[in-house]
Amino acid sequence: MKYSLxxxxxxxxxxxxxxxxxxxxxxxxxxxxxxxxxxxxMIHTMSLIHDDLPAMDNDDLRRGxxxxxxxxxxxxxxLAGDALLALAFEHVAKATEGVDPRRxxxxxxxxxxxxxxxxxxxxxVMDLESExxxxxxxxxxxxxxIHTHKTAALLVASAVAGATVAGASDEDVGRLRTFATKIGxxxxxxxxxxxxxSSSTVLxxxxxxxxxxxxxxxxxxxxxxxxxxxxxxxVAEAKACLDVYGDKAAVxxxxxxxxxxxxx
Amino acid sequence: MKYSLxxxxxxxxxxxxxxxxxxxxxxxxxxxxxxxxxxxxMIHTMSLIHDDLPAMDNDDLRRGxxxxxxxxxxxxxxLAGDALLALAFEHVAKATEGVDPRRxxxxxxxxxxxxxxxxxxxxxVMDLESExxxxxxxxxxxxxxIHTHKTAALLVASAVAGATVAGASDEDVGRLRTFATKIGxxxxxxxxxxxxxSSSTVLxxxxxxxxxxxxxxxxxxxxxxxxxxxxxxxVAEAKACLDVYGDKAAVxxxxxxxxxxxxx
Numbered sequence: 001m002k003y004s005l006x007x008x009x010x011x012x013x014x015x016x017x018x019x020x021x022x023x024x025x026x027x028x029x030x031x032x033x034x035x036x037x038x039x040x041x042m043i044h045t046m047s048l049i050h051d052d053l054p055a056m057d058n059d060d061l062r063r064g065x066x067x068x069x070x071x072x073x074x075x076x077x078x079l080a081g082d083a084l085l086a087l088a089f090e091h092v093a094k095a096t097e098g099v100d101p102r103r104x105x106x107x108x109x110x111x112x113x114x115x116x117x118x119x120x121x122x123x124x125v126m127d128l129e130s131e132x133x134x135x136x137x138x139x140x141x142x143x144x145x146i147h148t149h150k151t152a153a154l155l156v157a158s159a160v161a162g163a164t165v166a167g168a169s170d171e172d173v174g175r176l177r178t179f180a181t182k183i184g185x186x187x188x189x190x191x192x193x194x195x196x197x198s199s200s201t202v203l204x205x206x207x208x209x210x211x212x213x214x215x216x217x218x219x220x221x222x223x224x225x226x227x228x229x230x231x232x233x234x235v236a237e238a239k240a241c242l243d244v245y246g247d248k249a250a251v252x253x254x255x256x257x258x259x260x261x262x263x264x
Numbered sequence: 265m266k267y268s269l270x271x272x273x274x275x276x277x278x279x280x281x282x283x284x285x286x287x288x289x290x291x292x293x294x295x296x297x298x299x300x301x302x303x304x305x306m307i308h309t310m311s312l313i314h315d316d317l318p319a320m321d322n323d324d325l326r327r328g329x330x331x332x333x334x335x336x337x338x339x340x341x342x343l344a345g346d347a348l349l350a351l352a353f354e355h356v357a358k359a360t361e362g363v364d365p366r367r368x369x370x371x372x373x374x375x376x377x378x379x380x381x382x383x384x385x386x387x388x389v390m391d392l393e394s395e396x397x398x399x400x401x402x403x404x405x406x407x408x409x410i411h412t413h414k415t416a417a418l419l420v421a422s423a424v425a426g427a428t429v430a431g432a433s434d435e436d437v438g439r440l441r442t443f444a445t446k447i448g449x450x451x452x453x454x455x456x457x458x459x460x461x462s463s464s465t466v467l468x469x470x471x472x473x474x475x476x477x478x479x480x481x482x483x484x485x486x487x488x489x490x491x492x493x494x495x496x497x498x499v500a501e502a503k504a505c506l507d508v509y510g511d512k513a514a515v516x517x518x519x520x521x522x523x524x525x526x527x528x
Contacts, residue, residue, distance in 0.1 A: 001381065046346070047346075050342055050343070050346060053319075053342065055317075055319075055337075055338035055339045055342060056339045056342065073319075074319035075319045075320050075389075075392055076389060076392075078314055078317065078319060078320065078342065079314070079385040079388055079389055080385070081346070082310070082311075082314060082345070082346075082349065082379060082380075082384075082385050083379065083380040083381050083383075083385035083386070084380075085346065085349055085350065085379075086349065086375075086376045086377075086378075086379030086380045086383070086385070087376065087380045087381070088376075089353045089372055089373075089375070089376040090372075090373055090375075090376025090377050090380065091376070092372075093369050093370070093372040093373035093376060094373045094376075100365075101364075101365035101366045101368070101369050102365045104365070104369050105357050105365050105368050105369060105372075106357070108353055108354075108356075108357040108369075108372050109353075109354055109357035109358045111350075111353070111354075112350045112351065112352075112353040112354025112355075112357060112358075113350075113354050114350075115346060115347065115349075115350030116346075116347040116348075116350045116351045116354065117265065117347050117351070119350075120346075121343040121344070121346050121347035121350070122347070124343055125339075125340060125343055128339055128340075
């Protein structure tokens, strides 16, 4: 559990949680959201450990290090993922302080929903099923469904958790949800582009993987330039959701830019 | 997810949740505890799906049916387990009604803790590591540690969740915790005995498994009669914890008896 959590990574999800909490609750909101921020990184790490397993994407490199099962064996890797997932919920329930318990229950519901059949797991199942299929069989609609669930769901939950803990109104939470869905899709398109254009060394994970398993991606459906343009468009739309908050949303806005400017 | 949830099973854990809720909250307590009861069965089912995987116990029969990965493949089985685990938390958070949200947060913390490194996953890691070791290397102390975590932790969480939702005092919750720890250990000893004495057909899972992987068990350390006697002793101690409640605890008491009298 420690090995994969401490392997680094961009920490985009906890940054999103804390930025959302800061927008609606300032310093106190950020402090209250810290257990949720830690939890979303635990959930993300669990999903990486399990996705990298031989029975799934069968990857041996992640965050520049050997994957969990390469180091500890498949059995321990499966259990480390299970334990990290459970610890995420335990941590939010036990370590969140100074927050109305109704809001804590709400956050736990949001985090639970983003992992399951209508979240990470559902998206990954569809992703696995679409491997090796031709362009005609996997449409833009299917691809967007996969990425909305596999990638955007946890980013949305990360932002919503931060906003909820900090006491945001339903309207504000709704705005953050739209913002995070759009940057979630942009994030995945950027990932697809990097898989084509970058090296394994820079990525810290195996590059060229999508083509190797004949996976339909945004670059394949839209071309590299088309995919890049679509990601920029989504980030612009996402940032427009924040206009109503003015300069107070500067950190969230910078996170949106980082999503497509990053090199790994 | 549905396939494994609906494959049957004894439903001991949800029965424990509902019996504990009934003791402290009557009919209303039972109704309030239903989402928690469903959640503990989801968590148990997740642990069975993952434990049966080829990388773990590699079993192809469970509850009289082919195991999840035999039917759906290893990738989907891993994801179904992940999704069931997350759904357990989501369901408690979203479907529990008429309960002080502080108690709901408490239940979610208890459920999270029983799965992780100090619960199911930790117990399973130690169990896997003890396979193939000789009698001298796995002591009664180690074996009790494994079973306290691998088996008793979820039974304890099941009872505590029911009692907590129904408004039990800290003292009552403590008593239920002791009761469930003892029947948890008795339950595992009974499992070990059945693995030796029963057939796969009656068990609905592969029998003789422990000896096949050279696993240290209670029957091996204490003999069959010694193991049976220890289980009966634990059940008697467990039932003594309930004396203070008189006839009101009849269902919990019957559950304790069922633990060692069951045939599968």
